[in-house]
Structures are given as C-alpha cells and as structure tokens.
C-alpha cells in the first residue's frame with residue numbers, strides 16, 4: 001500500500017520537464033557515499049485488512065478489567081457528537097490557522113473554547129491549548145519567575161508526582177529552585193514565602209482532596225498563585241478559581257471529551273488574569289473584523305511567540321493540541337449546563353464507594369478532608385488478592401513511601417452504582 | 430456566524446444526568462452557586478460545528494502546500510487504528526503490554542529510519558523534542574564538567590530552534606547562510622569553539638536545500654567536542670535515501686505529524702519523538718520501555734517532559750502508516766516528494782523570482798520581488814484562496830524577503846500541481862492588469878481579508894455575557 005498519487009507515465013513526463021533522467025538525479029547534493037544502497041529493515045507493506053487483523057490478534061492478549069484508576073487520566077463517557085465533529089477532515093486535516101480567511105472554523109471554535117474555559121474558571125483569558133497538564137504547569141512556573149524575577153517557586157507535595165517530575169526537569173535547565181511544601185493530613189501545609197515567585201497548588205489535589213485556596217491565597221500575599229487541576233470536571237461543582245484570586249490556572253483537560261489513550265494526547269489548559277496576557281505562552285485567538293466590517297477571528301498577540309520573537313519568545317511552543325481543544329468544546333456544549341449534574345454524580349459515586357469500602361474490615365479511609373471523585377484507602381493485602389479482575393486504584397507507595405498499602409481510587413459515571421456494588425460484594429465474599 | 434454562546438438556550442441539553450440520592454461531602458461554601466456553559470440540543474450542536482467546518486480548509490479539501498509543514502494526505506486507516514477501544518487504556522493499568530509493544534516497535538522503526546541508537550516518544554511536538562534534546566546536551570556537558578554557553582543556529586532556522594535553546598539558558602549564535610543557500614563554512618568555523626554546545630541544524634534546510642557540505646559541517650562541530658542536533662521536521666525527503674546518523678547527527682527529533690502522516694488537527698496534537706546516539710541514551714527522558722515491555726528509569730536521565738509516553742494516539746497512527754507502506758513505500762515517499770517539488774519549482778520559476786536556483790528536496794522558496802504594482806506575498810497568498818488552494822508558508826524563512834515556501838508533498842497529483850501553477854500564472858498577470866483583484870483578495874472566501882492589526886491593538890479574546 002502507498003499513498004503516491006502519480007503514475008509512472010506522469011513521473012516520466014515530470015522528469016522530462018525538470019530536465020533530468022531519473023529521480024535519483026534530484027538527490028545529487030547528498031554526498032554519494034551516504035545514499036543507502038539497501039532497503040530499510042522495516043516490515044510491510046501491509047494492507048488495511050492485514051493491519052487490522054494483526055491488531056486484532058495481539059489485542060486478545062489484553063484482558064478487560066474493571067478500573068478505578070485515575071490520578072491524572074480519567075475514564076469518562078464521550079458523547080457521540082465529539083468524534084463526529086473532530087473526525088471531520090475540514091477540522092482534523094487543517095493546520096495552525098495562519099490564514100484566517102479559510103480557517104474560520106478552527107478559529108471560531110477555539111475562540112469559543114477560550115470563552116468557555118474563562119466562564120468556568122472565572123479567569124480573564126485562556127490560550128488555545130498547551131501540550132498537557134504537566135507542561136502547562138511547568139510553563140506557568142517559567143512565566144511566574146519571569147514576572148516576579150525570583151528564581152524560586154514553592155510547589156505542594158500534593159501535586160501529581162509525575163507533574164512534579166516534569167516541573168523539576170524544566171526548572172533544572174532554567175535554573176529555578178523548587179521548594180516542595182509538605183502536606184499534613186493530605187493537604188498542603190504552611191509555607192515560608194520569602195524569596196519565592198509563586199506557589200503551585202493542585203486542586204483537587206493528587207489525593208483527591210480539596211485545598212483551602214482562600215487561606216493559601218492569604219498566606220501567599222506577594223506570590224503568584226498558580227493552580228493545576230487534573231480532573232477539571234470538578235470545576236463544574238466547585239467555586240471558580242477567580243474567587244480565590246488565582247493568578248494562573250493550568251489543567252489537564254483530557255476529561256473533557258478526550259479518550260484516555262494511554263496518557264496522550266491530552267489537553268493542556270492555561271488561563272490567567274488579564275494583566276499577564278503578554279507573558280502568556282501559546283496561541284491566542286482574538287476577535288476582529290474583515291474589510292466589510294463582518295466579525296471574524298484571527299491568531300493574535302503573536303509578538304509573544306517563537307515565529308516572531310525567536311529566542312525572546314514567552315515559550316517555544318508551536319504545534320499545540322488544537323483538536324483536543326475542539327473535542328473539549330464539543331463535549332462541554334453537548335452537556336451544557338448539565339455538566340454540573342455530571343460533576344455531582346461523579347462526586348456522589350465516590351462518596352458512596354468510599355462509605356461502602358470503609359464498612360469492610362481491613363479497609364480504611366486515609367484522609368478525612370472533602371474530596372471530589374478520588375479518595376485514598378489503605379487495603380489489607382489479603383483483600384487485594386480477591387480483586388483479580390479489578391484495578392482498584394493507583395498504588396501510592398511508589399510515590400509516597402509513607403502511604404504503604406494505600407490506593408488512590410477514582411469514580412466516574414463509568415463506574416456506576418451497580419458496578420460498585422458488585423465490587424463490594426466480591427470483596428465481602 | 431453566531432457564536433455558540435450566543436445560540437445557547439437554557440434547559441435545552443440533550444444529555445440529562447441522573448444524580449444519585451447521596452449527600453455530597455463537599456461543604457456548601459466550596460461549591461459554586463451557578464455554572465454557565467453554552468447549552469444546545471444535540472442537533473444544534475452538530476449543525477453548529479458542521480457549519481463551522483465548512484469555513485475551514487484541510488488537506489481533505491484540497492492542495493495545501495504549506496512549506497515546512499508537510500501537509501500530506503492523512504490515511505483514514507490511521508484513524509481506524511487509533512480509535513480502537515483497546516487503546517483507550519489507562520497508562521498505569523497492569524494490562525499495558527499492547528501499547529508498550531507498539532511504542533517499543535515504533536522506536537525501533539524510527540531508529541532504523543534515522544540510524545540513531547535509541548528513541549524516546551515522550552516529546553509532544555517538534556519544539557518539545559528540541560527542548561528535550563537541548564536538555565540532554567546540557568546534561569551531557571555537565572557530566573563531562575564542561576561549561577558551554579551557546580548553540581549555533583543557522584539564520585534560516587525555524588523560530589522554535591532559538592526559543593528552545595534559550596529555555597535551557599543557552600545563547601543562540603546565528604551562523605550565516607552562504608549565497609548558495611547552505612551554511613557559510615567560514616562563518617561557522619569562526620563561531621565554533623569549546624564554549625559552544627554544538628549546532629541545531631535543519632537539513633534539508635528551510636530553503637529545501639540539502640547542504641552538500643553537511644559532512645564538513647558536522648566535522649567542524651565534532652572537532653571542538655560539540656554535538657550535532659538535527660531539526661528533523663524535514664525528514665520526508667530522506668526516508669530510505671539517507672540516514673541522518675550517517676552524516677554526523679547525534680540527536681534528532683521527528684515530527685510524526687509531518688513526515689509520518691498523522692493529521693495536524695487544526696494546530697495539533699502532534700508528536701516529536703527524539704532520537705540519540707548510544708553515548709546520549711542514558712540521558713533520555715524517563716520512563717523508557719525495555720525489551721521486556723516494562724517501564725524502566727535511568728539514573729542519568731534528564732527527568733520527564735511528559736508524564737508517560739507522549740501522545741500515544743499519534744504514535745499509533747505513525748506506527749500504522751509505517752507498517753502500511755513498508756520500507757519500499759517509505760523510499761517512494763521521499764522520491765515523489767522531491768520529484769513533485771522540483772517539478773513545481775521549475776514551472777514556477779518562469780514567473781516568480783527564485784533566489785536559490787538549484788535542485789531542491791521537499792520544498793523551495795520563491796518570492797514577490799518580480800511582482801508589479803506593489804503586489805506582495807501577502808496578496809498572492811490571499812488570492813490563492815480564491816482559486817481553491819491553501820496558501821504556502823509566507824515570510825519564512827527570514828533570509829528571503831517576501832518568501833513563499835512551497836512544499837507539495839508526495840501525495841499530490843500532477844493535475845493539482847498543474848492547476849496550482851496555472852493559478853500562480855494568472856495571479857501574476859492580474860497583478861499587472863488588474864491589481865485590485867489581488868490586493869482585495871480573497872473575494873470568494875467565507876470571509877474577507879481580516880484586520881489583524883486591530884485584533885492585536887484591542888485584544889478581545891473571550892466572548893462576554895453582556896454582548897447579548
């Protein structure tokens with residue numbers, strides 16, 4: 001199989017027009033000794049049918065399990081509208097809308113996405129996407145140190161440990177010091193703000209718990225307050241971040257209409273107060289008019305970006321996660337205002353599951369603070385052995401040695417009450 | 430067209446949720462009291478976005494010769510493969526062998542294609558690969574106890590190159606292009622010394638020229654103990670023809686969303702896997718995947734730049750593409766991409782100025798210097814829209830004034846190339862006979878020419894409720 005469109009005859013006539021005898025004459029700038037004389041060692045070609053049957057064959061090795069895994073990647077139902085729209089070639093096979101006159105579809109959809117993110121978070125501006133939640137948080141950290149001029153930030157230990165790894169990697173080359181703030185009872189404890197540019201808090205935090213953002217804001221008076229969220233469905237139920245005077249909101253938006261897909265592609269959400277517009281990374285879509293005065297949309301404030309500002313750009317990002325932002329927009333509009341109910345349902349299921357689990361001897365709830373749709377339980381090893389077909393949660397010991405035998409359990413609308421009851425029944429057997 | 434926010438109608442969602450009769454554990458004070466999300470019945474949701482899509486242009490609509498972006502056809506089988514429910518799997522699931530096997534195999538294919546020893550699929554796009562690669566170069570010199578402070582970057586480079594190295598605290602040092610369009614060796618020799626990390630080079634470069642001095646260039650860098658990073662965004666014309674490792678490359682990122690046919694998504698997502706030589710392998714991001722298909726960490730790793738294996742959904746598409754066309758198909762890609770580009774170039778240079786008049790690889794750059802009546806590249810681009818084409822990349826690379834960078838790719842038919850050539854000819858004629866037509870273009874696009882200056886002067890980035 002190949003996707004070459006020309007015939008041998010056409011190729012010959014093109015070579016004639018160019019004035020060379022054979023295609024390889026067009027590669028004469030490459031030093032001769034470098035030209036490969038043997039084919040690459042790559043399997044194929046395979047027909048579509050062969051490709052699919054091969055996948056089918058190896059897929060049976062994957063045993064289906066019942067999963068309560070979350071911790072940054074969430075199994076939510078995706079309404080059929082989402083794929084129907086994102087698989088339209090007009091959207092999916094276009095690139096960055098550099099030519100606005102034939103990119104109004106992408107541009108308007110992104111403008112609407114930016115508007116929805118702002119409405120839900122209460123922030124003033126949102127960009128058109130970053131790679132994912134972790135890099136979005138890392139870029140916020142870079143922005144904060146540039147704004148405040150101090151090369152140190154505070155980061156709660158209740159931030160997703162994998163995100164903290166990414167933060168460290170970015171901080172290391174940018175020569176930023178990250179001071180980790182300890183947790184008490186699963187919540188970020190007190191901290192010393194001296195000499196720091198920002199404090200980074202995840203909410204709901206990695207343990208699923210809700211942080212007291214208002215108190216943190218008060219303590220961190222002169223610092224930028226930057227939040228990270230891995231489960232933005234919680235936003236539909238919680239006070240908007242703007243109410244706690246958050247400066248920069250970052251998140252992983254996978255929950256909004258994007259499949260788990262083994263960790264990517266996701267959607268980096270980045271929203272901020274208006275005063276930081278010119279320090280923001282990423283594409284921004286703005287409203288304008290055409291020569292007839294008709295409303296239209298364009299990429300704007302490009303003087304922040306690498307293609308104009310090069311080494312002085314606010315970020316190096318170019319390709320982003322545009323189609324994932326479109327998926328998020330379609331997802332949000334499809335649920336509309338019912339998103340609040342969906343969030344409450346997720347919360348109710350988690351409350352229910354945690355209550356049922358606690359009734360079982362050998363299972364304890366580890367922290368008592370309110371949570372959204374994730375919570376931590378300590379489970380006796382004997383009980384775990386019964387759960388052969390269930391992945392009950394993320395084993396936390398690898399990230400927090402203190403949390404031995406502890407699991408982060410996540411509920412969504414995909415783990416309805418009947419499934420929870422079944423699991424409880426199995427454990428009780 | 431009306432915004433979805435303006436069409437919103439409370440109570441109209443087709444997606445009701447049945448809550449449970451369970452009391453929330455969240456205190457009322459932490460809960461929000463109202464939520465506004467635009468709300469439409471399902472049929473109106475679908476119509477809204479379908480109508481928006483009609484105001485968009487993708488590869489599926491027509492010829493999209495956006496230089497440096499490799500807008501080739503995106504095979505539909507890739508989507509079928511990527512959408513299989515078996516891949517909608519949590520990265521920490523113990524049932525993870527299938528995705529790990531695919532990533533592991535893909536890494537091997539990419540090694541074979543480029544000649545590198547190891548790949549990491551973690552970077553989410555090309556620029557992310559550049560950043561990761563620069564981090565690795567930094568870790569390498571730190572380990573050796575060498576203090577190096579800058580990276581050489583040609584003046585024809587993409588903007589992400591200097592932006593990426595400066596994120597790592599390095600000063601980009603510009604090296605001049607020669608009059609032939611390659612790197613000026615005299616300038617390079619002058620700028621390379623032991624304080625320089627190495628070079629971030631694009632080859633074939635953004636003019637579409639394969640630098641015939643490439644072996645000498647990498648030798649100069651290596652002679653001073655430096656490293657050679659290849660911006661592999663332009664891998665397409667080298668598939669099965671030449672391996673970057675063989676011309677002295679130590680690190681390379683590939684843009685799977687260009688060379689390996691994954692759709693560009695209106696801006697993304699893409700994938701920018703990074704390949705390195707053996708000596709640098711230990712620095713690759715954590716986690717790696719070992720031959721037993723387990724995650725594995727290296728002590729010397731720079732850390733992570735993404736929580737797991739990067740944009741797996743994109744990796745899957747590239748994997749399907751490589752297997753679908755095989756080794757012979759990959760080589761055909763390169764050959765036909767170069768054939769199509771040279772054909773277009775030879776035809777267009779009769780009408781437009783071609784600053785570097787020589788054989789090209791995947792793309793070439795013409796400009797507006799021969800245009801009458803002050804008609805500019807910007808005008809030509811907008812007029813092309815009227816003829817049903819996506820315009821080329823314009824005003825880049827910066828070393829050609831009024832640049833139009835044209836990359837047809839291998840999947841375009843001769844008929845389409847000829848139609849494009851005809852349109853460019855007509856535009857040239859119009860520029861002298863009826864310039865208003867060109868200057869006012871587009872005349873039959875979904876919208877007229879947009880005022881970008883106004884958008885930047887008074888930024889309006891969100892819809893506000895009081896607009897109703």
Ligand SMILES: Cc1ncc(COP(=O)(O)O)c(C=O)c1O
Pocket residue numbers: 317318319497498554555556557587589590631635660662663684699701
């Ligand atoms: C030559 C070149 N280098 C680097 C990049 C950056 O890649 P990405 O947009 O995937 O970050 C691009 C494309 O945008 C490019 O054309």
